[in-house]
Amino acid sequence: MPLAFRGRGNLRGCGITGLTAPLLAASQLVVADTMNLWIQTERQELCKLLKMIDGLVLNDGEARLLTERENLIVAAREIIKMGPKFVAIKKGEHGSLMCTEDELFVLPAYPAEQVIDPTGAGDSFAGGMMGYLATHHSFSPATIKKAMAFGTVVASFTISDFSLAGLQKATRADIDARIAKLREAMNF
Amino acid sequence: MPLAFRGRGNLRGCGITGLTAPLLAASQLVVADTMNLWIQTERQELCKLLKMIDGLVLNDGEARLLTERENLIVAAREIIKMGPKFVAIKKGEHGSLMCTEDELFVLPAYPAEQVIDPTGAGDSFAGGMMGYLATHHSFSPATIKKAMAFGTVVASFTISDFSLAGLQKATRADIDARIAKLREAMNF
Numbered sequence: 001m002p003l004a005f006r007g008r009g010n011l012r013g014c015g016i017t018g019l020t021a022p023l024l025a026a027s028q029l030v031v032a033d034t035m036n037l038w039i040q041t042e043r044q045e046l047c048k049l050l051k052m053i054d055g056l057v058l059n060d061g062e063a064r065l066l067t068e069r070e071n072l073i074v075a076a077r078e079i080i081k082m083g084p085k086f087v088a089i090k091k092g093e094h095g096s097l098m099c100t101e102d103e104l105f106v107l108p109a110y111p112a113e114q115v116i117d118p119t120g121a122g123d124s125f126a127g128g129m130m131g132y133l134a135t136h137h138s139f140s141p142a143t144i145k146k147a148m149a150f151g152t153v154v155a156s157f158t159i160s161d162f163s164l165a166g167l168q169k170a171t172r173a174d175i176d177a178r179i180a181k182l183r184e185a186m187n188f
Numbered sequence: 189m190p191l192a193f194r195g196r197g198n199l200r201g202c203g204i205t206g207l208t209a210p211l212l213a214a215s216q217l218v219v220a221d222t223m224n225l226w227i228q229t230e231r232q233e234l235c236k237l238l239k240m241i242d243g244l245v246l247n248d249g250e251a252r253l254l255t256e257r258e259n260l261i262v263a264a265r266e267i268i269k270m271g272p273k274f275v276a277i278k279k280g281e282h283g284s285l286m287c288t289e290d291e292l293f294v295l296p297a298y299p300a301e302q303v304i305d306p307t308g309a310g311d312s313f314a315g316g317m318m319g320y321l322a323t324h325h326s327f328s329p330a331t332i333k334k335a336m337a338f339g340t341v342v343a344s345f346t347i348s349d350f351s352l353a354g355l356q357k358a359t360r361a362d363i364d365a366r367i368a369k370l371r372e373a374m375n376f
Contacts, residue, residue, distance in 0.1 A: 077301075
């Protein structure tokens with residue numbers, strides 16, 4: 001079981017800067033999101049950080065940049081060797097994948113027919129995912145997978161309108177309905 | 189139920205040329221694969237054909253070319269209006285989707301860690317899908333979804349080596365094992 005941190009959801013998302021060891025010690029699950037800038041300009045610091053976190057969320061281009069591997073599953077496995085217990089790679093309209101030492105998860109994007117503005121979709125995915133984890137009492141791979149489906153659906157509301165308008169209109173019932181629809185659309 | 193053709197699998201894949209009405213009448217399921225050349229040079233003939241077939245298989249670029257719609261789900265729905273009872277859109281490493289008048293299916297690609305040569309992946313997908321349909325007694329959406337998972341896995345063997353080498357080594361047990369692995373990797 002690669003994810004040792006359990007208990008009530010006490011978790012933090014963190015950028016590469018401003019992270020201190022006491023903060024890490026006080027948290028039960030630490031997930032970082034990184035970006036091309038830090039990979040290109042602060043690789044050494046970033047690699048130190050990767051050893052201190054539980055999970056990393058990044059997009060496909062960033063995963064390739066970080067690992068210099070084209071195949072995203074190979075890239076995800078390389079990132080696991082760098083320290084995190086799980087890595088979630090976002091692929092925009094093509095969905096996402098998640099890797100732990102033992103598991104591999106692939107998830108299509110929510111099948112959205114109307115995309116008004118994709119700005120913030122990746123951040124909404126990560127935010128929705130972390131929000132789900134914060135309200136659940138497990139950080140097991142099974143919970144992280146459900147959290148990713150939650151994030152996928154949250155992102156689908158973000159892209160449905162400009163700025164926060166799509167998100168602000170979405171109720172928890174709307175999110176749950178889309179999760180059910182996503183699950184149904186994947187069923188074979 | 190949009191797919192009216194049932195019974196023992198008597199089906200044909202067809203190109204745009206050489207197709208006659210008697211051939212169509214004798215078949216229980218007719219699925220066509222088209223390509224950019226026919227879309228660009230023989231659109232009128234192709235549109236006539238689309239009214240005579242049950243299913244269309246094409247890739248993402250072709251679906252966009254045919255419908256002039258960027259969003260693939262919107263494109264799929266447009267193609268359904270053109271005649272076929274179902275359309276399967278192949279997205280290479282990003283998986284596939286399938287649409288009928290009532291249903292939408294999204295499927296990730298098989299998570300392949302070693303891709304030697306992607307040549308023929310799309311044709312292997314279509315071939316595997318048609319092979320599965322030919323051995324089953326239903327052309328229902330549920331069967332087509334399973335057939336797409338079968339095609340996805342067949343394609344994963346094609347890309348694992350050059351030419352037919354990857355396919356030739358694969359046994360039915362290997363295919364079934366990968367279908368189970370794909371299902372597990374999608375489970376949340």
